[in-house]
Structure formats: C-alpha cells, structure tokens
Amino acid sequence: MNYEEMGKPSKGLRLAFAITSVLFLVVLAISPLKDLLQQWKRYKKEFVHFAQTRPDTKRLLADFHSGIDQIWIPNLNVVDRCSTCHLGITQPSLLDSSVPEPFRGHPTIPHRAKEWGCVVCHRGQGLATEVKEAHQTTLAWEQPLLPVGYIQASCGVCHRSEIPDTPKLNRGRELLEDLNCVGCHRLQGIERPAMIGPDLTEVGNKVSREWVYKWLKEPRTITDSNGNVVVNGYENEEEPRMPQFRLNEQELRALSGYLSSLKSKPLEPYKFDARVIAAWEKKADLAQQGEVRFRQMFCVTCHSLAVTRAGETKLIGGDIGPELSKVGSKVNGDWLIAWLRNPGEYLPHALMPQYQWTDEDLFKVTRYIQSNLTDPDLLSNLPSLGPPRPDEIQLGQRLFLEKGCASCHAIKGVKSPSDFGPDLSQLGSKTVSQLLFGEARIPHTLVAYIRAKIADPVSVNPAARMPQYHLKPEDLEALTAALLSMTGQPATAAYAQLVVPAPQARFRPAGKFGEVYERYKCYVCHRFNGFGGTLAPDLSFEGSRAQRPWLIAFLRNPQTLRPALTSRMPQFGMTEEEAAILADYLGMVTQSPSVNPDSVSPKEFTPEMANLGKQLYEVKYQCQSCHTIGATGGYVGPNLNNVGNWMNAAWITAWLKNPQALVPDTIEPRRDFTDEEIKSLTAYLTTLRQNPHIPAPRGTVGTPGGSR
Amino acid sequence: MKRSGLLLLLAFVMLAVQCSCRGKTSSAQTDPTITAYDVERDWTNPDRLIPLNFEQSQGKRVFYEKCVWCHAEATPAGPSNRSNVSPTPSLINDGSILNPLSDEFLRNIITLGGSAMGKSAMMPPWGRTLSQEEIRAVIAYTRAVAQPPYHPPARPASQYSVKQTSKEEGSTK
Structure with a gap:
C-alpha cells in the first residue's frame, strides 16, 4: 500500500x-x-386565515402579532401564554359556538381575562406553549386544566364567603358543613360546629340495643315494598347525616352493647294522673285526635313522614329534624314524653323548640306516634342480642374512639379526638405526585382522586377509616368542587387582599327575650341580621312591619299568610306573656332605618283615596296575580285579607316605594308608582281588616304602633 | 445519494407524524355535569341534562328566584301560581311560543312589564329590580332550555362561519 x-x-x-x-x-x-413547526405558530397562521373569512377582519387582526402573546400580572403571579393560541378569547364577535377552537371567544363572566389571566380560574400551565403541556399533566408540568364543571372551585379560592354566582360551590360547601366533614378533617373557612350527631350520654334510655345494631349496620330506615332502600333515614332525597361504617358482626355487637349500656341516670317517667288517662282512653279515636294535633302543630315543617302513593314511597315534610315514619318503633315511650316536654334537657344543643303542652295533647300525640308511626318489621331479621357482656362493652368503648364516632357524637367523659382524619385545607393545590392512588383504576388526576375518595373511600385506600356516604351524583360533583377550592393560604400576597372572608353573624340576645327566643328556637327558621335559618321570613325589620297586637295574636295562633308555602309556623302553645315579650322586643329592636313611623299618618286617608287604590290594585297594576284578597288571587305574595291589622302604614308605604330596600331578596318587583299612587294603595290596603276583635294582652294595652 | 435522500424524507415524515400526534387532545367528555359550568334538567325529559354556561347559569338563578312562580308547573315551594293568572303565562321552556320572539322583545317585556308591550298587566315590570345583565341572563337561560330548541336568527356573519366550520375543523385536528 x-x-x-x-x-x-x-x-x-x-x-x-x-x-x-x-x-x-x-x-x-x-x-x-x-x-x-411549533403548534402555536400553526394556530397563528390559521387564525389569520380564519380572520379573513370573518366580516370584522380588521378588528380581529388589530391586536394580532405573530409572536408569543403573554398576559403578565406580577401581583397575582400570573404569566399566561394561553392567548397565543386562544386568539379570540377577548373578541365578542367570536362567541358563537360555530367558531372553531382554539379561536372561540370566552363566554361572558364577571372577570376580564386581561386583568386576571386564564390560569387563575382554569388552572393548567400558563407558561407552556404546547397543547399537551398547557392543558394536561405531563411529567414536568403537574397541574392539569380543571374541567369546566369544577371551575367554580377556582371562584372559591378567593371568594370564601358565599356569592350567588356559584351554585355548585355553594352546594358543596353546604354539604361540607351539613355532613360535618370538619368533625374529622381540617378544612379552611369552615368552623367546627357543635356536635352534629345527638349526644349519646344517655342513649340507652332512648333506644334499644337492637335498634342501635340495625342503625349502625344500615343507617337508612325506609324501604319500598320490595325491600329496596328508596329514601333514606334522614332527609328528603338526601343523604342521612349518619354515614355507613364498615363494621363486622363482632364490632356491631360491641358498639350496640356499649351504647345501649349508656344510661347514667335512670329515666323518670312523667306521671299522668291514672284516672285522667282512664277517662281519655274511653275515647276510641285517641290516636286520630293525636294525629290531628300533630298536623295542627305543623310538626311536618321540620320533620318528614314517608307517604306511599301508587307504590312509590316519598318523604313529605321538612328536613330540619329527623324523619319520623318509624320513630314509634324506635324510641322508648317514656323517653319520648320526656323529650317532647323539654328537648333541651336531654340534648342541650337540640334545635327542637320546647312546646307548651297540655297533658292531654302530650298524651294524645305520644299515643299517635307510638301506634301509627311504627313498623313492626323494623327490628326483625336481627340476631338475638340479649344484654351486653362486659367484654362487649369494653370493646365497644374502644371502637367508639377508633372508628371516629366521637367526632360527631359526644359522650360525657369521652374526649373527642382532634384532627382524626387528614388535613384537607390544602387538598385543592396538591399535585398528582403528592397523591397515593393505590390500586384504584382511575385517571391519575386530582379531580378523579377526590371523586373516588368521596364516592368509595376504600377504593383508593383499603385501610381507610372514612365511612361510606351514599351521595347523589350532583352532590358528589358539588363536594368535589368545594374540596378543590381548598387551596390553603393564598399563593401570593396580592391574593390575600382579595380573599373575602366568610361572614360570622351571631344573634344570641340575653334577657327575657333571649330566654323565649331560645325556648322556641326562633333562629332555626327565621333570620335576624344575617343569623339564622332561611325557611321562614327574615325578621330583621319585623318591628317596622308588624303591629304589636297582630304580632301577639299571630305568635299565639299562627295563620296562613303565604299560601304557596307548604311549611308553616308551628303552634307552640305560647303564653300571652311570652308572646308579649317577643312582640315588645321585636318592636323596639328590629326597626328598619328606611321606615319612619311618623312619615305616614293613617288619619289622612280618605275613602276616595282608598277607592282609587282599589282601582289601581285591581285594574292598572293587577296585584291579584300574586296576592290574595277575599278568596281570589295568586299564591306568590302574602295573603292581604288582614293587612290593615297586620302591617304598619309606614311599612306599606316604604315597601311600595322600594321593596328591595327592606328585604333585599324579596320576590316583589320594584314598581314605578307615583307618590299619589303609593298613598292611594296604602289607604286601600289599610282598610283591609279581618276579625277586628284581636284579644288585647293583659296589662300592656297597645294601640297599633303606639307602643313604639 | 438516493439512500440519504430517502433517509431525509423518512426523518421529515417521522417529525410530521410526531407533530400531528401531539395536536390531538384526549377524547371529548360529554357529561355536562363535568364539562359545563352548570346544568338544568330538561323539563320535558328528566334524563336529559342541558349544559349551561356562566351567563345561562345566572339566568337560571334569577329565574328560580323571580320568574318560576308563574312560568313553571312546579316551584321550589310546591304549587305553581300559574293557574291563578289569566291569561295563563307561558312556560319558560315553551319554545313554540318564545322562540319566535326576538331577544329585544323579551328584554322589553321583562324590563317594562306586560302592559307596556300590549300584553297582560299581570306580568310586572322588572326593570327596577333586576339589572340589565340579569335580564340578559334570564333570556340566555330561556333560550338554553327552550323545547323545541332555539336557533338564533341567521345573520350574514354566522352564515359564513357555519360554512367555514367543516373546513377549519378538518385542518386543526
């Protein structure tokens, strides 16, 4: 070579x-x-082509430039490049669903993308410029896009107090509270309420061991003719607050044994006079009379009963108290009488008011409950349990703590555990790598994880202590959204200023009024300055609205004011004195600043004005579409037959001027009445009076409006 | 040289395939409870959920606060007031009556009341109670729940976009 x-x-x-x-x-x-060949460049080019096919090409291309678009909001820690491809999001002309993605305009929302960016609500990676990295979980980017169905979770990150725009989130938060999730978990913005389940210190006096066994096994009591659970034991169509625990036979025996042994002081039966009872019992229809009384007292405002119509079982009635269809087979008769006489003695935080019973009514209603609201099969198919053995009681006591029962139920001398379950106050900001999916065959995303955990806790973690809730699908979604909103501390200082804290209102007056208020639990249904229930009218300004004699008569014997409502004010059997205490306090304290009692003097009203008012009511404004006078009219507003005795003229005048100023969420629309028309309408309405002989309370006789 | 040209071609093809694969996102989910802001049950078919966007959802809220009493067969409180009102108000989902009415007419009758539009005075004016946004939202909700479904009147712009849709979809996906 x-x-x-x-x-x-x-x-x-x-x-x-x-x-x-x-x-x-x-x-x-x-x-x-x-x-x-980057994707975003292709989208840019396509957008230019697309814009040229639109009639408003010029405007669409006015802001267009060929590079990467970025929304940068340093205060919010937002760097979003989404608008690089989503080129039409700020264009109102591209809202139409026929516009192809990613160019479609963003539907109307209260926040503007330029001020907030996209990721604040949608999550995902604002910095990414590739479709997959921006929207989905990849190895390097862990935060996937939130499905639109859960987007309200993002509203809840800042809006910690309730806003009307987010129905799903509000429902979820309501469930978190109602189901007492804070009993075991730490959750941001939700205070731990009083023990949600009944106090069990004396439960052995109330129910039998067999009933506890059955309840622990399946806390739903109502079944259809085929034995299927159609509705549950607590709320109409809703989950009973007591979830189902996974207990084996030994544990059921131990817990039922332990609980039934809890009776520290023996129940002293209330003594009716035996001779009187004998006289009552001569009447054959005692239970029927009790039923009539039960209905008259409107127990169904808070309690529901199962009604079977055409083979379909439905719960009818309120959901504040437990469903009562089978309560006669559940509770001990002596306990029932003691409870009805004074619920606060057995359960200090009971929502049940203390009714003023006559012995006869109490006896009749108890008889009705025990003979009609029963189910002879309730405790069939149970093993014979007998009295509990000491070892069962001991095991039951241990299980009571181990299973987390003490998170919802108090027993005197048993300490409730704190932080029994995991802290969930930052669950919504967890990344996928922080979650343990176990054997669960679900997509590895936070949303799927939360849903699976709630739907079936053991599907994700076989050793989970969390009991089984049987939620409706929409409630499952709502709870998931509410949990996704739990992101802990705001991401930046700017957020912290935006977070709206949930309001905490309390109205617990002292004195004589406070005592009566507490005895009849007015706040369970009525609202006072933002505190209380929403079942019944808001009473924050009741003193401006109602006349004292009417108020007293109504409290003693409530009549139907709003015919469309199925739930009614119960008849408490209030004494005159109690009614007067309530009426005086309401008259003195609950006054609206928008109603000046001296602004209107009813003496000025002439029959001509009233006649004109009648014309306006019936012809020009046709108020009868919603209000009833006589026997005709609508159901929406209150019945006005007695409005002259009921309401103050000053209130009527102020109301006609602007109803929303007095009750912000009232249905009544604000009209364009002239001052003359308002005067005439007020004159007409004040002439509408029924049974003028309202019994005046003893001692303090007040002329209408005079006591204030 | 032929071979290397082939190789180059192969590389390009692979690159193109890779790019087009990345463009595809996961299959669209169809459950409206997950894909929509809010849902409303179709009154004529309880199994069907109608997806609502934010504005329609706000309309749903306003409807159930103010309008449901007369424009539905059942209300949150139980019985409907519809039978007490004459002439009988139309149901909010009755597309046969409401679809032919323009957005502008609906906005006017809600704002000014029935008597201002030559209809029954039993329909009160809501212009001083509801905001313009709320009235727009109620109309958007009405359109969303209409049975038969509502189709907005055709305008030149939307005609064009409809024609373009198939082509655009073909090229992006």
Missing part, C-alpha cells in the same frame, strides 16, 4: 462519511425545523 492509496479513503469509509454528514445536517436541522 503506497502513500497515495493510504490517503485515499476506501469506498466504504466515504459512504459512511457521507451518511454521517447528512445525518448530522438532519439533526442540526431538527431544532430550527421544530421551532418552525
């Missing part, structure tokens, strides 16, 4: 060299090519 030949590379080598150079060039070209 000579030098020349040595210098000449062989054919094979030359070929290899050629191939490697080409490969090298290709590899070199990949990077610029990749850059050239």
Whole structure:
C-alpha cells in the first residue's frame, strides 16, 4: 500500500462519511425545523386565515402579532401564554359556538381575562406553549386544566364567603358543613360546629340495643315494598347525616352493647294522673285526635313522614329534624314524653323548640306516634342480642374512639379526638405526585382522586377509616368542587387582599327575650341580621312591619299568610306573656332605618283615596296575580285579607316605594308608582281588616304602633 | 445519494407524524355535569341534562328566584301560581311560543312589564329590580332550555362561519 492509496479513503469509509454528514445536517436541522413547526405558530397562521373569512377582519387582526402573546400580572403571579393560541378569547364577535377552537371567544363572566389571566380560574400551565403541556399533566408540568364543571372551585379560592354566582360551590360547601366533614378533617373557612350527631350520654334510655345494631349496620330506615332502600333515614332525597361504617358482626355487637349500656341516670317517667288517662282512653279515636294535633302543630315543617302513593314511597315534610315514619318503633315511650316536654334537657344543643303542652295533647300525640308511626318489621331479621357482656362493652368503648364516632357524637367523659382524619385545607393545590392512588383504576388526576375518595373511600385506600356516604351524583360533583377550592393560604400576597372572608353573624340576645327566643328556637327558621335559618321570613325589620297586637295574636295562633308555602309556623302553645315579650322586643329592636313611623299618618286617608287604590290594585297594576284578597288571587305574595291589622302604614308605604330596600331578596318587583299612587294603595290596603276583635294582652294595652 | 435522500424524507415524515400526534387532545367528555359550568334538567325529559354556561347559569338563578312562580308547573315551594293568572303565562321552556320572539322583545317585556308591550298587566315590570345583565341572563337561560330548541336568527356573519366550520375543523385536528 503506497502513500497515495493510504490517503485515499476506501469506498466504504466515504459512504459512511457521507451518511454521517447528512445525518448530522438532519439533526442540526431538527431544532430550527421544530421551532418552525411549533403548534402555536400553526394556530397563528390559521387564525389569520380564519380572520379573513370573518366580516370584522380588521378588528380581529388589530391586536394580532405573530409572536408569543403573554398576559403578565406580577401581583397575582400570573404569566399566561394561553392567548397565543386562544386568539379570540377577548373578541365578542367570536362567541358563537360555530367558531372553531382554539379561536372561540370566552363566554361572558364577571372577570376580564386581561386583568386576571386564564390560569387563575382554569388552572393548567400558563407558561407552556404546547397543547399537551398547557392543558394536561405531563411529567414536568403537574397541574392539569380543571374541567369546566369544577371551575367554580377556582371562584372559591378567593371568594370564601358565599356569592350567588356559584351554585355548585355553594352546594358543596353546604354539604361540607351539613355532613360535618370538619368533625374529622381540617378544612379552611369552615368552623367546627357543635356536635352534629345527638349526644349519646344517655342513649340507652332512648333506644334499644337492637335498634342501635340495625342503625349502625344500615343507617337508612325506609324501604319500598320490595325491600329496596328508596329514601333514606334522614332527609328528603338526601343523604342521612349518619354515614355507613364498615363494621363486622363482632364490632356491631360491641358498639350496640356499649351504647345501649349508656344510661347514667335512670329515666323518670312523667306521671299522668291514672284516672285522667282512664277517662281519655274511653275515647276510641285517641290516636286520630293525636294525629290531628300533630298536623295542627305543623310538626311536618321540620320533620318528614314517608307517604306511599301508587307504590312509590316519598318523604313529605321538612328536613330540619329527623324523619319520623318509624320513630314509634324506635324510641322508648317514656323517653319520648320526656323529650317532647323539654328537648333541651336531654340534648342541650337540640334545635327542637320546647312546646307548651297540655297533658292531654302530650298524651294524645305520644299515643299517635307510638301506634301509627311504627313498623313492626323494623327490628326483625336481627340476631338475638340479649344484654351486653362486659367484654362487649369494653370493646365497644374502644371502637367508639377508633372508628371516629366521637367526632360527631359526644359522650360525657369521652374526649373527642382532634384532627382524626387528614388535613384537607390544602387538598385543592396538591399535585398528582403528592397523591397515593393505590390500586384504584382511575385517571391519575386530582379531580378523579377526590371523586373516588368521596364516592368509595376504600377504593383508593383499603385501610381507610372514612365511612361510606351514599351521595347523589350532583352532590358528589358539588363536594368535589368545594374540596378543590381548598387551596390553603393564598399563593401570593396580592391574593390575600382579595380573599373575602366568610361572614360570622351571631344573634344570641340575653334577657327575657333571649330566654323565649331560645325556648322556641326562633333562629332555626327565621333570620335576624344575617343569623339564622332561611325557611321562614327574615325578621330583621319585623318591628317596622308588624303591629304589636297582630304580632301577639299571630305568635299565639299562627295563620296562613303565604299560601304557596307548604311549611308553616308551628303552634307552640305560647303564653300571652311570652308572646308579649317577643312582640315588645321585636318592636323596639328590629326597626328598619328606611321606615319612619311618623312619615305616614293613617288619619289622612280618605275613602276616595282608598277607592282609587282599589282601582289601581285591581285594574292598572293587577296585584291579584300574586296576592290574595277575599278568596281570589295568586299564591306568590302574602295573603292581604288582614293587612290593615297586620302591617304598619309606614311599612306599606316604604315597601311600595322600594321593596328591595327592606328585604333585599324579596320576590316583589320594584314598581314605578307615583307618590299619589303609593298613598292611594296604602289607604286601600289599610282598610283591609279581618276579625277586628284581636284579644288585647293583659296589662300592656297597645294601640297599633303606639307602643313604639 | 438516493439512500440519504430517502433517509431525509423518512426523518421529515417521522417529525410530521410526531407533530400531528401531539395536536390531538384526549377524547371529548360529554357529561355536562363535568364539562359545563352548570346544568338544568330538561323539563320535558328528566334524563336529559342541558349544559349551561356562566351567563345561562345566572339566568337560571334569577329565574328560580323571580320568574318560576308563574312560568313553571312546579316551584321550589310546591304549587305553581300559574293557574291563578289569566291569561295563563307561558312556560319558560315553551319554545313554540318564545322562540319566535326576538331577544329585544323579551328584554322589553321583562324590563317594562306586560302592559307596556300590549300584553297582560299581570306580568310586572322588572326593570327596577333586576339589572340589565340579569335580564340578559334570564333570556340566555330561556333560550338554553327552550323545547323545541332555539336557533338564533341567521345573520350574514354566522352564515359564513357555519360554512367555514367543516373546513377549519378538518385542518386543526
């Protein structure tokens, strides 16, 4: 081999060299090519084509530039490049659903994308410029896009107090509270309420061991004719607050044994006079009379009963108290009488008011409950339990703590555990790598994880202590959204200023009024300055609205004011004195600043004005579409037959001027009445009076409005 | 040279395939409880959920606060007031009556009341109670729940976009 030949590379080598150079060039070209072919560039080009097909091309292309678009809001820690591809989100002309994604306009919402960015609500990666990285979980980017169905969770990150715009989130938060999730978990913004389940210190006096066994096994009591659970034991169509625990036979026996042994002081039966009872019992229809009384007292405002119509079982009635269809087979008769006489003695935080019973009514209603609201099969199909053995009681006591029962139920002397379950106050900001999916065959996302955990806790973690809730699908979604909103501390200081704290209102007056208020639990249904229930009218300004004699008569014997409502004010059997205490306090304290009692003097009203008012009511404004006078009219507003005795003229005048100023969420629309029309309508309405002989309370006789 | 050209072509093809694969996102979910801001049950078919966007959802809230009493067969409180009102108000989902009415007419009758529009005075004016946004939202909700479904009147712009849709979809996906 000579030098020349040595210098000449062989054919094979030359070929290899050629191939490697080409490969090298290709590899070199990949990077610029990749850059050239980037998805967002393609979308940019497509948008330009697309814009040219639209009539408003000029406007669509006014803001267009070919590079990466970015919304940068340093205060919120927002760097969003979403508008690089979503080029039409701020264009109102592209809202139409026929516009192809990613160019479609963003539907109307209260926040503007330019001020807030996209990721604040939608999550995902604002920095990413590739479809997959921006929207989905990848190895490097852990925060996927939130499905629109849960987007309200993002509202809840800042809006910690309730806003009307987010129905799903509000429902979820309501459930978190109602189901007492804070009993075991730490959750942001939700205070731990009083023990949600009944105090069990004396439960052995109330129910039998068999009933506890059955309840623990399946806390739903109502079944249809085929034995299927159609509605549950607590709320109409809703979950009983008591969830189902996974207990084996031994545990059921132990817990039922322990609980039934809890009776520290024996129940002292309330003594009716035996001779009187004998006289009552001569009447054959005692239970029927009790039923009539039960209905008259409107127990169904808070309690529901199962009604079977055409083979379909439904719960009718309120959901504040437990459902009562089978309560006669559940509770001990002596306990029932003691409870009805004074619920606060057995359960200090009971919502049940203390009715003023006559012995006869109490006896009749108890008889009705025990003979009609029963189910002879309730405790059939149970193993014979007998009195509990000491070892069962001991095991039951331990299980009571281990299973988390003490998080919802108090027993005197048993300490309730704190932080029994995991802290969930930052669950919504967890990344996928922080979650343990176990054997669960679900998509590895936070949303799927939360849903699976609530739907079936053991599906994710076989050793979970969390009991089984049977939620309706929409409630499951609502709870998931509410949990996704739990992101702990705001991400930046700017957020912290935006967070709206949940309001905490309390109205617990002292004195005589406070005592009566507490005895009849007015706040369970009525609202006072933002505190209390929403079942019945808001009484924050009741003193401006109602006349004292009417108020007293109504409290003693409530009549139907709003015919459309199925729930009614119960008849408490209040004494005159109690009614007067309530009426005086309401008259003095619950006054609206928008109603000046001296602004209207009813003496000025003439029959001509009243006649004109009648014309306006019936012809021009046709108020009868919603209000009833006589026997005709609508159900929406209150019945006005007695409005002259009921309401103050000043209130009527102020109300006609602007109803929302007095009751912000009232249905009544604000009208364009002239002052003259308001005067005439007020004059007419004050002439509407029924049974003028309202019994005046003893001692303090007040003329209408005079006591204030 | 032929071979290397082939190689180059192969590289391009692979790159193109890779790019087009990335463009595809996961299959669209169809459950409106997950894909929509809010849902409303179709009154004529309880199994069907109608997806609502934010504005329609606000309309749903306003409807159930103010309008439901006369424009539905059942109300949150139980019985409907519809039978007490004459002439009988139309149901909010009755597309046969409401679809032919323009958004502008609906906005006027809600704002000014029935008597201002030559209809029954039993429909009160809501212009001083509800905001313009709320009235727009109620109309949007009405359109969303209409049975038969509501189709907005055709305008030149939307005609064009409809024609374009199939082509655009083909090229993006």
